[in-house]
Amino acid sequence: MGQLTGGDPSLLRRINSAVVLHALRGTDCATLTEIMRVTGLSRPTVEGVVEGLMEGGLVVEAAADEGGTRRQGRPARRFRFRAEAGHLLGLEIGPHRVAALLSDLDGRVLGAQAKDVDETASADERLDRLRGAVAELLRRAGVARSSLRAVGVGTPGIVDADGTVRLSTALPQWTGLRLGERLSRSFRCPVLVENDANAAALAEHWKGAATQTDDVVFVLAGLSPGAGSLIGGRLHRGYGGAAGEIGALHLLGRGATPEALLSTTDEPLHPLDEQAVAEVFALARKGDRRASAAVE
Template structure:
């Protein structure tokens, strides 16, 4: 009969009602049943049934919400209101950065409330097995320190340098030994009973700055990871642009088009390639430039011109509203103004330029946001609440 719900339709409607109610509850503050009815637009019996189901699933709890003391002689009319809250502690998410010189892990509850962070320096010469062993050790350390059970993890996201495909394999990763061709997703999934998402570090930094940093409220954003070989992450209308094979934003390879000098020559103050070419060596050259060393200043100018050319190529292609500069260059005096001036010369419309706001935690925080996004897709899907989120 036309207009009558089938069994399947009825089940779908219940799941939609549950998702609507859960989204309202997830705001953080306890609410009454009456407030839920008003906020969701659902009938009271429907909300009552949905809430009972969410309590059974462990995602919602009824709370004692005693009102302020009433004046003497007054009576409470009717039954007291029932109050409910979303159980953010029902699950947890991890954000991990695997870098050349360090590993950083952050853990949060299901609302994104940060519960703890941990970081460890590592030798850049570590092979893949040793580096992954260090990751597992620091994860165990932060879980112990925060009292978070491994079984309560609903999603883990990981940031890494290099070109990362959608399955989590590092297609090209020259920054760390044994990284190219590594199936990072498969290796790390052995350590967790939840989904593990792998993403490029600059992409995650762009997501983090859009979430809580310098790019909040901006739609089209480029984040520049101004390292030895600069990379970039791009958001278009607030959504990450990865490219077909995950290689979007690899601006550090642009100099190869003209066979121009590599970074170790650009930053050299001796006429010989900078050796070792690492962040400490670069920081030394830039510090000398700030202190007035003329040879170092010329080297810094060469490197900044290259960075500007790389960024300008991306700006011309994407026309972003904002360029955010992060990585080791983020704390250096004089980085922003040359970028602004040169982009104005090279680009048809110069974007805003700002320093990253999240500092050393930017990649790990972007990973945390990706893990939360995965959980939210499960929580607010039309599947039963909690199903598939583990």
């Protein structure tokens, strides 16, 4: 196995490019001096990285009236991240539906498409429905697949780094599915597969309710309950990547099933989907004792 050292120029270029991009995405536009201050990189390094990013179409020089107060003398050059330089595609795979969401490179949603799917559907049937949702979304948005920079996929279960679902009790034929490999055949860009609750936690940290904190717990309620957690801004996966599989605790004899815990009657809640869970929470807000106990 080869070693990567601090002097590896290819590695350093990628790291420096990522650091500068992160800085530019966090502001409307910035001068080279401001980028240096935020990143801690030297001026020659910042100049080289910005030039490379401009050649790649990810950064552009801002107009003179963008993001700055006019001063006497020659104004400093300002640069901005080009969120319009491509698109991101988010895919959600669940027991009862599949969904696709299209955004620019800054996460601004441009369109979405969902399709219902039977919870007993095979893996092939579920993936066919997902591909159909993607095709319909891109067609309606007038976006070519070649403009996609990355595809993110949220799925129930424990997911390995290569996109293989190592274990999933929520979907038929899902355990052992090489999901990343299967979906990569439909795209020319990187396809990143993540546990759905982990993906939701990352999304809330980036654009949602958790932007102001690096320590987050996100609980995903539904047919396959799960949790995603960030500690210090980094995903906490636990041993074997199973840290958030709270819906599977009953398989280990630890407590009642989610269907029993969320029931407001003497029968297990079925189907345990988003609508059913939402109804339990609505009853709890109205003061229903059994619903309140179920939520607690």
